[in-house]
Amino acid sequence: MQRAIIGLALDMLEGAWSPCTTVRAPFQWPDHQWRHNFMRVDDDNREELARAGEERRRLQESMKY
Amino acid sequence: MALNRRNTHRSFVSYIDKSRIYYEAQGYKQPYTWAVHDRVPFTLPAKPLSQCKVGFATTASIVDFGESVESLMRERECYFAQCDPPPERLFTGHLFWDKEATHTGDVECFLPLKGLSEYVRMGRVAAVSPRFYGVPTDYSQGRTIKKHAPQILKWAREDGVDAMLLSAL
Secondary structure: HHHHHHHHHHHHHHHHHOOOOOOOOOOOOOHHHHHHHHHOOOOHHHHHHHOOOHHHHHHHHOOOO | OOOOOOOOOOOOOOHHHHHHHHHHHOOOOOOOOOOOOOOOOOOOOOOHHHHHHHEEEEEOOOOOOOOOHHHHHOOOOOEEEEEOOOOOOOOOOOOOOOOOOOOOOOOOOOOOOOHHHHHHHHHHOOOOOOOOEEEOOOOOOOOOOOHHHHHHHHHHHHHOOOOOEEOOO
């Protein structure tokens, strides 16, 4: 699979003739669970995300230079 | 006769919608915005791929920054390293990607230098750049455009690179 994906990238280098050319690799995850997990926001993690955001803003403020 | 494939979902999820909702949940007041370029520079390769030296740029780090958000914010410099031998490990724990669906223990899955070398042996590509290039994940377009991209370009030109593959995590 890795070699095939590099091959697709090389095909792009050879074959793209305009900007924003996109090629979709013909590989899929074995199930659909990733759709739910990726950047998940629900009642189970809403408070945790809010806390993480606060922490990040605090760090950003402290690192300004 | 093969039947047409039938899907229950479109193949991708809307990263734009998901990221807007995600950052909103983190308490950011301004909605997450995307850069949109109406005009994108484009140049056809000057020679056939079989005569091109190809380089790799990655957002993986050569330093282990751990997994904290603070680490991501502290990584601000580009780096380069030798392609031969390929690195046994690079570090991605501080970056934001789907850590439940996959892992990055195999460097070839995001920096396939050995795979690219096979295409060199097959004659599809002339050579692999002697160095690969690391660029930090940065949420500043200004730093990406004015600082990081020119640095990577400078190194690539020093190495005689004709084309670059970007592997972003």
